[in-house]
Amino acid sequence: MTYKGLVFFDLDGTLYNEQSTVDEAVAIAVRQLRANQYLPIISTGRSPIEIKDALAKTGIDSFITLNGSYIQFEGQPIYQGTIPTDVIQQTVATAKAADEAIAFYDEKEIRITNVTTTTQEAYDFVNAPVPTVDADYYLNNPIYMLLILTKQNDLAYTNPLNQDLTFYRNGPYSIDTVEFGGSKQTGIQRLIESQGLAGIPTYAFGDGPNDIPMLAYVDHPTAMGNGIEAAKAQAQYITSKNTEGGIIEGLRHWNLI
Structure with a gap:
């Protein structure tokens, strides 16, 4: 057409x-x-x-x-656009050290490392349910986006990974994170x-x-x-x-x- x-x-x-x-x-x-x-x-x-x-x-x-x-x-x-596993591992480690959470997105599922207060606030903000916890989901599935659940800790993620990922703060509780240049x-x-x-x-x-x-x-x-x-x-x-x-x-x- x-x-x-x-x-x-x-x-x-x-x-x-x-x-x-x-x-x-x-x-x-x-x-x-x-x-x-x-x-x-x-x-x-x-x-x-x-x-x-x-x-x-x-x-x-x-x-x-x-x-x-x-x-x-x-x-x-x-x-x-798949995010490399080693880059995801580094992002997850940063979140764990800060008592924060990372959600993993592909075309068929959403999974999350753990549930925090910020996690609940973030999904309430967009009228969506909190994903099922599966901290190892990224090890067995291609991941196309990460959602970093943080209110103010942006630099802990963006400074070490700004040549590996592209970040979009989408609201007060989270950061959309995709392949570099995406x-x-x-x-x-x-x-x-x-x-x-x-x-x-x-x-x-x-x-x-x-x-x-x-x-x-x-x-x-x-x-x-x-x-x-x-x-x-x-x-x-x-x-x-x-x-x-x-x-x-x-x-x-x-x-x-």
């Missing part, structure tokens, strides 16, 4: 409402977008297993998850190049730190009204908040629906 454009959506604070679900009106707009020959694509730090409801409700079947580390196009996986931008580039979609106009909607590379890369970036100032600085258009019809307003601004 020939598409008129590719439209990338962040989830939390963007396509999602405050309950981390997609409003019915937003789902209808996304389905209309596709009917108008624009391909909707989710671009999120969440894992594939966390977004099943969003996919079902919107009809989306292409996504960039785990901040560019696991990509699917029209139902088929096309990229997995981002939503690199995910978009890989998807476009692998599927022969170069030259098609690109649009994106986002609100947070990990959206900045994506917003800087696409042709027509839109920041949510609830977004951080750094995201808004990358935008050609700033729409309303995610809870105030911002997605629909933004799609109409670009004449996509």
